[in-house]
Amino acid sequence: MxxxxxxxxxxxxxxxxxxxxxxxxxxxxxxxxxxxxxxxxxxxxxxxxxxxxxxxxxxxxxxxxxxxxxxxxxxxxxxxxxxxxxxxxxxxxxxxxxxxxxxxxxxxxxxxxxxxxxxxxxxxxxxxxxxxxxxxxxxxxxxxxxxxxxxxxxxxxxxxxxxxxxxxxxxxxxxxxxxxxxxxxxxxSNTATHNAVSPATRQRNTRGTSDVLPDKFYGNFELDRSENFDEYLTAKGYGWFTRKLVTFATFKKIFARTANKHLFDYSNLTSKKDVFYKNVGLGKKFEGEGLDSTKHEILFTLKDGKLFEHHKPLEEGEAKEETYEYSFDGDILLQKMSFNGVEGRRYYKKTT
Structure with missing residues (x-):
């Protein structure tokens, strides 16, 4: 790496x-x-x-x-x-x-x-x-x-x-x-200035939800490739030095079943830090640790077969409010994120 x-x-x-x-x-x-x-x-x-x-x-x-x-x-x-x-x-x-x-x-x-x-x-x-x-x-x-x-x-x-x-x-x-x-x-310890949330993001945050995660989301997914991700980071103001570090860090996502079909466990594993969320319920906000090691308010919702992960930082730090969209392109888990009309895409291959 x-x-x-x-x-x-x-x-x-x-x-x-x-x-x-x-x-x-x-x-x-x-x-x-x-x-x-x-x-x-x-x-x-x-x-x-x-x-x-x-x-x-x-x-x-x-x-x-x-x-x-x-x-x-x-x-x-x-x-x-x-x-x-x-x-x-x-x-x-x-x-x-x-x-x-x-x-x-x-x-x-x-x-x-x-x-x-x-x-x-x-x-x-x-x-x-x-x-x-x-x-x-x-x-x-x-x-x-x-x-x-x-x-x-x-x-x-x-x-x-x-x-x-x-x-x-x-x-x-x-x-x-x-x-x-x-x-x-x-x-x-300075608090970063938050960028305005785009209309598309606001729309995602207010969409209706289902309370059961579809079977296709369960499993282990490893980052396989990215598209337009460098352009997305550029739109957010990051220089080449930062973009290359982020682009080539390793990412792995795990959605695991629990005894309750309405709840799931979610793991976000990276080459720098891992975060784990237990007993996540769709449409139910909870507090958890973000990748920046600060406390976040987190909400997973489901609409039209797409999963949305919304993070709202609760502590002073560098993190900003973000929403990520997950859907499937064949057997590939596709993550989308956008800023000022520039959309980045990351493709995760299912391993188990």
Whole structure:
């Protein structure tokens, strides 16, 4: 799994092994801090760059927590039970007087963009819009900058998103003052701004229910593939860094019978955290733990053969109100979710 995650991060950066600077060739290369064949310092051009990496970015940083994420991804970064939580690092290291290396490491696997010279970027680096602007390092729309408390903030730069989610990395090898620790704790406890519930979701929440789960839902289902899921996460404001982690986490769902035909047990098993709901009754609200490790009000309903799972967070945290729709495509359990008209689909194959 870690190999897949790191591989996808590498694809996102178009890293095919180690990338070295090469000699400029015509207009494909940038021999100065301006786009090839142009002059000036317009920050409206995404290939414009400042000539040097800010000195405070040099160093090694470990994943500390995520901020602004909803239920579907927050647990990847914030759960105290997440064994991968502190196993991701980012490092900026000088390779020579004019160049630096950018490295992402997950456990014992790493990918590096080597010898980045902002005054003489390679064609590949120009294509991926590797640049420094206003004190931040960019790979495409993904930004990396140091905040006032010396944390590395990794986020997406978009005028369409007012409060984009971010990953927060803590510098390693540096002393942590009480003020820094307190600020980090305060940041982690902030309540995320809830997105407006779409009309489609509101309609789902008010549909009538049956009180018996159909036989076809019972069994073990493992995630087989996804469609438009990356686009769905993009619509919610997540950058490539987050999307690849979520997309390649493992998921397994289990619907189990109980002695009462009107009740069932539900298990949501992932590579990061498991949740279990016992004696679930259709159309009956109950409180349970979400994947983000906070308390949720949960409601399962059934309408026209489709199962709906609605979550409403009851505690402060990163989770947002969500509704998931389950139906069948042949023998495949299909999960649908939507945001601002963008629908993501995940297909689960029945194993037993």
């Amino acid at each position: 870690l190999v897949k995650i790191v591989g996808l991060l590498a694809i996102s950066l178009l890293i095919t092994g180690t990338v070295h600077a090469i000699e400029p060739s015509g207009e494909q290369m940038c021999s100065c801090v301006c786009p090839a064949g142009q002059s000036g310092t317009s920050t409206n051009d995404t290939n414009w760059t400042e000539p040097t990496l800010p000195s405070d970015l040099f160093g090694k940083f470990e994943l500390h927590h995520g901020r602004g994420f909803d239920q579907i991804v927050s647990w990847l970064f914030n759960s105290t039970h997440n064994k991968y939580h502190a196993n991701m690092t980012i490092c900026f290291k000088r390779s020579n007087e004019n160049s630096f290396d950018f490295t992402i490491t997950m456990k014992d696997r790493e990918q590096t963009v080597a010898n980045i010279n902002l005054k003489n970027r390679t064609e590949l680096q120009l294509q991926k819009k590797i640049a420094v602007r206003n004190g931040a390092f960019y790979v495409g729309r993904q930004s990396f900058h140091i905040d006032q408390e010396d944390f590395l903030i990794v986020g997406v730069n978009s005028s369409k998103i007012s409060n984009p989610p971010v990953l927060v990395f803590k510098r390693t090898g540096a002393a942590s003052s009480a003020a820094v620790v307190a600020a980090a704790a305060a940041t982690a």
